Amino acid sequence: MPSSPRWIRTMVVVDVVLVAVLIVLAVVQLSSGRAPDAGASAGATSTASSTPTAPAVAQDAFRLPSGNIACTMSGEGVTCTIADYTYAAPTVAGCTGTTGHVLTLGPDGVAFVCEDGPAPTAAGDDVRTLEYGSESRVDGWTCSSGTDGVTCTAADGTGFRLARATWTELP
Structure with a gap:
């Protein structure tokens, strides 16, 4: 139902992803002084994990x-x-919807979000791909892409690993 809180939340997430991609493209264009090449990735902030440092940006989506x-x-x-x-869906206190599809990491730690409405679908080709073995960094947050899922951490090492079969809170 288009007016349900879950539908609205899903649309907000989609909007945030699209805005983040547009911001990255604008930053790339402004910093290079020309339009990005057709073969260039919109995700100039992703780097191979062998790279010691990656430039920080205000937002990223992948x-x-x-x-x-x-x-x-x-x-x-x-x-x-x-x-x-x-994996077994975790419980969220007071949640009457579903859990398991949305996981957050913020200043207060790791948390699953209580969801209302339909589950999210697989991300489309319009979202930048973070190749396996690459990472993205934004303001002290780091996410690494691997064949075993995604690992996201804060500067202090707290975070999570998320994959189809399991999720783990770190450290």
Whole structure:
């Protein structure tokens, strides 16, 4: 139902992802003084994990190559959605909806979001792909893409690992 809180929340997440992609494209264009090449990735902030440092940006949005996991990062923290999972859905106190599809990391730690409405779908090709073995950094938050899922951490090492079969709170 288009007016349900979950539908609205899903649309807000989609809007944030699209705005983040547009911001990254604008920053790339302004910093290079020319339009990005057709083959250039919109995600200039992702780097191979062998690179010692990555430039920080105000926001980033990406999906893993499978499309099953998508994340948005900002100075406030990280939000990842997973379309399909096989782990036992965690409980969220007071939640009458569903849980398990949306996981956040912020100043207060790791938390699953209580969801109303339909589950998120796999991220489309319009969302930048963070290739396996690459990472993205935004204001002290780091997410790494791997064949075993996504790992997102704060500067102090707290965070989570999220994959189709399992999720783990770190450290």
